[in-house]
Each structure stands twice: as structure tokens, then as C-alpha cells.
Amino acid sequence: MGATRALKANSGTNRSDAILILNFGGQYTHLIGRNVRENSVYSEIVPNDTSARRIKRIVSKTNVKGIILSGGPDSVYQKGAPGLDQKVLDLGIPVLGLCYGHQLIAKMANGVVKPAEKKEFGGTKATIDRGVAVLKGLEPRQDVWMSHGDTVYSMPPEYEVLAHTDNTPVAAFRHKDRPIYGLQWHPEVMHTKNGVQMLRNFLFDQCGCKPDWKMEDFAPRALEAIKHRIRGGSAVVALSGGVDSSVATALVAKAIGGEKMAVVYVDTGLMRKGETEQVRETFSALGTDLRIIDAEERFVKALKGVVNPEKKRKIIGRLFIRIFEEQAALIKADYLVQGTIYPDTIESKGGIKTHHNIALPRKLKFRGIVEPLKDLYKDEVRIVGRSLGLPDSIVDRQPFPGPGLAVRIKGEVTKRKLEMVREADWIVTSEIEKAGLAKGLWQYFATLTDTRSVGVRGDSRSYKRIAGVNAYVSRDAMTAEFAELPWDVLRAISTRITNEVPGIGRPLYNITDKPPGTIEWE
Numbered sequence: 381m382g383a384t385r386a387l388k389a390n391s392g393t394n395r396s397d398a399i400l401i402l403n404f405g406g407q408y409t410h411l412i413g414r415n416v417r418e419n420s421v422y423s424e425i426v427p428n429d430t431s432a433r434r435i436k437r438i439v440s441k442t443n444v445k446g447i448i449l450s451g452g453p454d455s456v457y458q459k460g461a462p463g464l465d466q467k468v469l470d471l472g473i474p475v476l477g478l479c480y481g482h483q484l485i486a487k488m489a490n491g492v493v494k495p496a497e498k499k500e501f502g503g504t505k506a507t508i509d510r511g512v513a514v515l516k517g518l519e520p521r522q523d524v525w526m527s528h529g530d531t532v533y534s535m536p537p538e539y540e541v542l543a544h545t546d547n548t549p550v551a552a553f554r555h556k557d558r559p560i561y562g563l564q565w566h567p568e569v570m571h572t573k574n575g576v577q578m579l580r581n582f583l584f585d586q587c588g589c590k591p592d593w594k595m596e597d598f599a600p601r602a603l604e605a606i607k608h609r610i611r612g613g614s615a616v617v618a619l620s621g622g623v624d625s626s627v628a629t630a631l632v633a634k635a636i637g638g639e640k641m642a643v644v645y646v647d648t649g650l651m652r653k654g655e656t657e658q659v660r661e662t663f664s665a666l667g668t669d670l671r672i673i674d675a676e677e678r679f680v681k682a683l684k685g686v687v688n689p690e691k692k693r694k695i696i697g698r699l700f701i702r703i704f705e706e707q708a709a710l711i712k713a714d715y716l717v718q719g720t721i722y723p724d725t726i727e728s729k730g731g732i733k734t735h736h737n738i739a740l741p742r743k744l745k746f747r748g749i750v751e752p753l754k755d756l757y758k759d760e761v762r763i764v765g766r767s768l769g770l771p772d773s774i775v776d777r778q779p780f781p782g783p784g785l786a787v788r789i790k791g792e793v794t795k796r797k798l799e800m801v802r803e804a805d806w807i808v809t810s811e812i813e814k815a816g817l818a819k820g821l822w823q824y825f826a827t828l829t830d831t832r833s834v835g836v837r838g839d840s841r842s843y844k845r846i847a848g849v850n851a852y853v854s855r856d857a858m859t860a861e862f863a864e865l866p867w868d869v870l871r872a873i874s875t876r877i878t879n880e881v882p883g884i885g886r887p888l889y890n891i892t893d894k895p896p897g898t899i900e901w902e
């Protein structure tokens with residue numbers, strides 16, 4: 381969302397305090413925004429090169445109380461590395477630099493920033509040398525989440541070092557007289573145990589923000605925006621049955637009315653067990669024009685012989701959109717509505733994975749694409765869904781990737797493999813739900829590998845596939861930890877899969893966190 385548009389919206393009747401986040405291209409930039417919003421303070425992301433003059437103009441219209449410099453993938457000493465207008469630090473508005481932002485402030489102050497002798501990625505312990513300012517109220521040892529190759533070795537005398545780690549001498553600092561702070565770690569990531577406290581210290585103690593913004597304020601704004609955008613036109617909604625597209629469907633239905641839209645659900649044949657039936661049941665009850673398109677044959681044919689994950693995603697994405705276009709042509713819709721959310725965008729842009737709903741072909745036959753949730757995270761989407769009155773059965777659904785089971789099968793996708801992984805997935809899901817563990821988990825599912833393993837059945841040799849059993853704890857899918865499932869649940873899953881799914885002989889439990897893994901296997 382462009383800074384100008386968003387900040388204008390905030391400058392009307394809504395005079396909530398705001399935090400500006402200067403984006404240096406970090407993976408977690410939107411997560412900072414989300415964390416700020418979660419603390420009931422409005423936040424907006426603007427480019428890193430937003431000038432001090434421009435910021436002053438924004439401040440004259442809105443209640444900007446603080447500035448956060450995000451992390452980023454560059455090295456501050458590299459030629460062409462993203463910089464900051466020096467005058468931003470002279471505005472008198474509190475500034476907090478995180479990771480790259482921390483290193484950039486250090487470099488601009490003539491501190492020593494160099495490649496780290498030992499790079500830190502993941503969880504580490506920080507020692508708090510002075511529990512003041514953003515570190516107020518914290519115990520001397522803190523679990524923090526790092527992801528950096530450069531390190532601040534020293535700061536000039538006008539700065540005070542507030543924390544260090546074994547490999548980072550200046551892991552946190554503050555200016556002695558001015559409201560300028562830096563943290564080498566990422567407080568916005570849930571694995572920094574007291575990250576929220578650190579951000580709250582900044583928002584409320586250092587910036588003096590009032591906590592009066594709430595996520596429920598999102599839907600009314602979004603409805604206005606959708607009405608304005610579609611203006612009397614019609615829309616076709618791409619419904620997958622998942623949380624995001626369901627909430628997008630509900631929003632558009634409320635904004636333009638059911639008679640102005642068609643809801644299209646493409647049964648790609650890559651769906652989970654019972655999924656299409658559930659969609660039919662839930663959405664026919666809403667009284668919309670629901671069209672269920674059986675396209676399994678087309679998808680399986682298009683995927684024949686394809687093993688490269690990115691290729692699979694692209695093929696599925698393109699076919700998906702083509703089918704939507706066919707439908708839209710039948711119902712003459714002007715706009716395509718999609719349930720894209722922020723992590724889809726970041727992962728596609730970062731080149732990690734092409735999420736199908738981002739990889740749109742250039743020549744769309746729609747007047748435009750409406751993605752009302754594109755700046756939100758899944759848990760925020762759930763709050764919006766609840767505020768629209770959607771039932772828990774929809775709002776609490778597990779996330780499911782657009783390319784469906786195709787990215788849970790290693791190698792070529794075939795009907796036979798789809799059956800195997802679907803059945804194994806059903807077993808994983810039912811056993812976890814039966815054990816009452818679903819609420820605490822982000823996702824739980826089965827995957828199928830292309831590798832076979834020898835076993836023994838009765839008195840005979842078997843040679844069957846290895847499957848993956850996965851369960852993750854996460855808040856937003858940007859980072860995730862494998863869940864420590866009880867042994868008896870794992871045993872029940874294993875026994876059932878080996879007994880009930882012909883073709884799978886060896887289920888393995890996946891113990892890979894994200895990073896370094898991703899949640900889906902492809």
C-alpha cells in the first residue's frame with residue numbers, strides 16, 4: 381500500500397497515533413507493522429529513502445510518534461546499500477533501528493560495523509548490560525532471534541551499549557541525549573521471547589503512543605475501499621475454501637452484494653479429503669451463486685511428468701487463473717477477487733516460492749484484481765473474519781497452499797500418489813484432532829516422498845514409499861517450529877498410515893524448523 385494513500389486515510393477522522401516503518405527490504409518488515417498494530421497503534425510501511433522533509437509533511441497531517449528502521453538483506457558497507465536521510469535522525473522523533481537498521485545507525489554515527497566473525501542465525505542468548513529504554517524491565521539474560529552476517533563492534537562515546545551476545549559486542553544501544561535506539565535482534569519475531577515487551581517499551585515509553593487502534597477497524601475501511609474500487613461492477617471470487625479466500629468472499633459479498641458476484645471454487649483434484657463437500661455445504665448456505673468446477677483431469681494432465689516444484693506451482697497457478705477467466709467470461713465479471721495475504725507476497729518476491737495467487741499471467745481479461753487482505757497476516761485475517769461474523773469452522777481452518785497436495789508430493793503428481801497423500805493426511809489430521817491438539821498448532825499434514833524403503837509384512841518383503849508427518853507451531857508462517865507431538869499420537873499416526881494406506885511403508889516425523897526449512901515441502 382502506498383504511503384500517501386494510506387496516510388491520507390489515517391488523517392481524516394481517525395487520528396490514532398501512528399508509527400512509520402522505513403522498509404529496508406527485510407523479510408520481517410510487515411511483521412513489525414503487524415506487531416505495532418497488535419499493540420493497538422496504527423502503523424504504516426514507507427520506503428527506506430523517504431526523506432526527512434517528506435516525513436515532516438506526513439507528521440503535519442498525522443500523529444506519527446515514532447519511526448522504526450526495519451532489517452534488510454544488504455550489508456551497510458556495500459556499495460549501493462540502502463541508506464537513510466541523515467536528517468531523519470534529527471527530527472526529534474524517536475527512532476528504533478532493528479538488525480540492518482541498527483547497523484545503519486551505527487555506521488552513520490561512525491561506529492565500527494564489520495562482517496561478523498561468527499554469523500548468528502536463529503535463537504541466541506543476549507546479555508542485557510543496562511535494562512533501560514527499550515530494554516526496560518527485562519531480566520539480564522534474554523532469548524533473542526538473530527539473523528545477521530554483519531556486527532556492530534563499537535559505538536562512539538555519545539552512545540551507550542545496552543546489551544551484547546557472545547559474538548556481538550554491541551547488540552543494543554541508545555544515544556545518550558537523543559531518542560535513538562538500536563537492536564541487533566528481531567523483537568518482531570515470536571522467538572524473541574520478550575520482543576513484544578521491547579516494542580511496547582518503544583511505542584509507549586519512548587514514543588508516548590496511545591493504544592486506541594484496533595484490528596476490527598479494518599473491515600469497515602476495507603468495505604469502503606472495495607465499494608469504491610468495484611463501483612457498480614461485478615466480481616468473480618476465487619474461493620479455495622481456506623480462511624483467506626473465505627474472508628475475502630465475505631468482505632466482497634458485504635461490499636457489493638451477492639447478486640453482483642459469482643463465487644467460483646475450482647476442484648483441482650489436489651484438495652484434501654472431504655474439502656469440496658465442505659465447501660459446497662458452507663457456501664451454499666450463504667446463498668451466493670456458487671459454482672463448483674470439477675477440473676481434476678485438467679490439472680493432473682497439466683502436471684504430467686513435472687517434478688520441479690516451481691514449475692508445478694506455475695502450471696497450477698496459470699491453469700487456475702485460466703479456469704477463472706473461463707468462468708468470468710461466462711458470467712461477465714469485471715473484477716477478480718483473491719484472498720492473497722502478505723506472506724504470499726513476501727515469499728514470492730523473495731524468490732522462495734511462487735505462491736499461485738501472486739503469479740498471475742500478464743494478460744488478464746479482468747478490469748482489475750481485488751486483493752483486500754494483501755497487507756495482512758493470517759491471524760489478522762482471522763480477526764477480520766470473526767468481525768464479519770464468519771463461523772469458527774471457517775475462521776479456524778488450517779492454512780492450505782493454493783497448489784494443494786501437488787506441493788506435498790515429491791516428484792511427479794499422479795492420481796495414485798494423490799490418493800496416498802490424501803489418505804495419509806486425513807489420518808494425521810484426525811489423530812491430531814482426536815487428541816485435542818489442533819488448537820495449539822498452525823498446521824499438521826502428511827507429505828509423500830518419491831523414495832521407497834524396504835520393510836516386512838507378514839513374512840514377505842515390502843518396498844513402499846516414505847511419507848512425512850508434519851506438525852508446526854507458528855503465529856504467522858514467517859517462522860515456525862516443529863511441534864513436539866506426544867509419542868502416543870505419533871505412534872497412532874504411524875500405525876494407521878502403514879496399515880491403512882497401501883503404498884506407504886515408512887512414515888517419518890519431520891523435525892525441521894522454518895527457517896531453515898519451509899512449512900510445505902515444495
Ligand code: XMP
Nearest residue numbers: 734735736779780781782783857898899900
Ligand atoms: P511455506 O511453505 O512457504 O508456507 O513455509 C507458508 C504458509 O503458506 C502456505 N503456502 C501457500 N499458500 N499458496 C498459498 O496460498 C501457495 O502457493 C502456498 N505455499 C505455501 C503454507 O501452507 C504455509 O501456511
